[in-house]
Every structure is written in structure tokens, then in C-alpha cells.
Amino acid sequence: MDLYFLPADIRQALSNINLNYLSEIRIRKGQPVIVEYKGEYKYLNPFGVSECGRGGLTVGDIAPIINNATGGCIYNYTEQMKSGFITVGHGIRIGIAGEYVTNSSEIIAIKNITSINIRIPHDIVGCADFIVKKLFSDSLHSTLLYSKPGLGKTTMLRDIATTLGKTHKCNVLVFDERNEISATDGEGNGFDLGDRVDVIRSCNKKSAIASAIRAMKPDVIITDELYGNEDVEAVYYAVNCGICVIASSHTEREENLKSLPFEYYVKLTGVGRQPIIYDKNFDTYRCGGADDLDRRVFVGK
Numbered sequence: 001m002d003l004y005f006l007p008a009d010i011r012q013a014l015s016n017i018n019l020n021y022l023s024e025i026r027i028r029k030g031q032p033v034i035v036e037y038k039g040e041y042k043y044l045n046p047f048g049v050s051e052c053g054r055g056g057l058t059v060g061d062i063a064p065i066i067n068n069a070t071g072g073c074i075y076n077y078t079e080q081m082k083s084g085f086i087t088v089g090h091g092i093r094i095g096i097a098g099e100y101v102t103n104s105s106e107i108i109a110i111k112n113i114t115s116i117n118i119r120i121p122h123d124i125v126g127c128a129d130f131i132v133k134k135l136f137s138d139s140l141h142s143t144l145l146y147s148k149p150g151l152g153k154t155t156m157l158r159d160i161a162t163t164l165g166k167t168h169k170c171n172v173l174v175f176d177e178r179n180e181i182s183a184t185d186g187e188g189n190g191f192d193l194g195d196r197v198d199v200i201r202s203c204n205k206k207s208a209i210a211s212a213i214r215a216m217k218p219d220v221i222i223t224d225e226l227y228g229n230e231d232v233e234a235v236y237y238a239v240n241c242g243i244c245v246i247a248s249s250h251t252e253r254e255e256n257l258k259s260l261p262f263e264y265y266v267k268l269t270g271v272g273r274q275p276i277i278y279d280k281n282f283d284t285y286r287c288g289g290a291d292d293l294d295r296r297v298f299v300g301k
Helices: 008-014 063-069 074-081 129-135 153-166 205-216 228-240
Strands: 022-028 034-037 040-045 048-050 085-088 092-103 106-119 143-146 172-176 197-201 220-223 244-249 264-267 276-279
Touching: 008 022, 008 040, 063 085, 063 092, 063 106, 074 085, 074 106, 129 143, 129 153, 129 264, 129 276, 143 153, 153 172, 153 197, 153 220, 153 244, 172 205, 197 205, 205 220, 205 228, 220 228, 228 244
Parallel strands: 143 244, 143 264, 172 197, 172 220, 220 244
Antiparallel strands: 022 034, 022 106, 034 040, 040 048, 085 092, 092 106, 264 276
16 A cells, blocks of 8 residues: 655554554644554554554644645646545545635635545455345345445445456446546556456546446446435436446435335445345345454455
8 A cells, every 4th residue: 555645754653553454544733643443543653553642643734745645736636625535546535624615605625724534445355245145146136335434335346346247257337436446546556356347437427327338238337426316317327227236325314215226225334244235125135133244344445
């Protein structure tokens, strides 16, 4: 994991911990740096992590971190920043807090940045085995993964895409609007999704889904977070074309989820915990309780 954009003292401290267990780095101007490590929030010090903030590392100016992360071309990320975050190399998402500049209630920029939340993606092979076995062993079913942020939706989607391509021999089309599922950099490096997965990046779903279905003829479409009516319309179009869609959402309200065109809903319940599967009527489906899964499911985004 290349965290080149961070200050040298933070990179040195991170070299003392196992990055496989790191999922977040929270940097607040003038405050101790906090990391989510092994599912718990801890302070970062020159030697690694601790429970106490005394002697912890701090950052006085956050702007250079953003400048480094964007390669000095922050204006190339203007559209992303309107959503309050940017995605940089290897699918790393940087959430941004500061002074929001608006025009007629629309966010047009963020300035005077006071804190950032760096979310670290992971490739956890097999983390979606339970979902794949329960829902896709006989045939493909349109499915929505949902939970609050940070419980592994993107990690699960990545593993489902890889598994359906490699073991089910499906033609998988990934709509990776924020470049987080494939996490490909400018040189084509990213997560290996296998040789049966096609990826469309940095394009909104409504604009691309219709033409992509005709051009790529997928068996299944896997897409990142649904946001707003246009994304839902794109999913409806795909489903009406007979294409299985597997997507994610932060929405947890059952009445809202029922209105979406999915056969099954999968609620992610926590790190290392078995998800709950519901049918379209929100009756529990093929569930075995909340037993712990394989401990490979220890981090997520």
C-alpha cells in the first residue's frame, strides 16, 4: 500500500504496524493522528499505535497532504470534492472536512481543510464466500448489499466480481464510478479481478449502463454505491434487460429498500460477522444466525 502523500513521520510510524489490519487514518489539524487498527481506534505514535494520545503524532497543515495525493493537480479532482471526498491511487478514499463553498445550495469547492479521513481498501480473497454460496450457487440473482459506512461493502463487491468470473465463468461488468472496486492507477495497476471482468471507471451509471450492456453483453453488472434517482433508474434499465445487478447502498430503511428492483438484500452486520440475507419481502432467507465467519473478514470499506 503506497501512502506516499503522507508526511514522512507518519509513514515511518505506519511502517511499524501490519498494514493488513489498517482501515482508516484520521488526521485533524493540530490533533493526534488516530487510526482504525484491527477494528479499534488507536493513536499513532512514532513506534506504532497506543491507547493514549500522549506523545502521538500531529499534523499542523493538511493542505500539503491533499496536494501530494492529487499530484499537485487538485483541480482535476474538483468534481469528486463536491461529494466531500477524493479517490486516489489504489482506491484510497480521502474524506475531507472544512469550509464548503456553495452556489444555490450546490457544493462547488472545499477550502480551509481542517480534517481528513483516509480509508484504506483491502483485497480479502474469499470474504464473500457465504454470500456467493447462498445466493449464486444455482443461478444469478439481483442483490443489494447494504450497511452503514465502513463494514466492507466495496471489499465484498470486489470479491464477488472476482469469484463470479473465475469460478462461475460469468462475463462480469463492473461499474467503478469512484475507482474503488478495481482501484486502478494511471499505469494500469490495481486489484486483480481476473480475466472475465470488464471495468468501466469514472462515468455515472445513467450515462454508461445502456450503451455498455449493448457493447459488452454482460451476464452480471456489479456497481458501487447507488446514490439518487438516476442510479436507481440505471439499475431498473439493466434488470429490465434481463441483466443481474449486484450493487451496494448506505440506505438501511427497509421501506426504501423494498422499492428497489432487487431479489435479495444482504445486510452487513459487522467486521467478521455473518451477513443477514433477506428476500424481496424482507423475510430472512437461508440464514444461519450471526455466527462468526472466517477471520479473513477483518477489514473493509
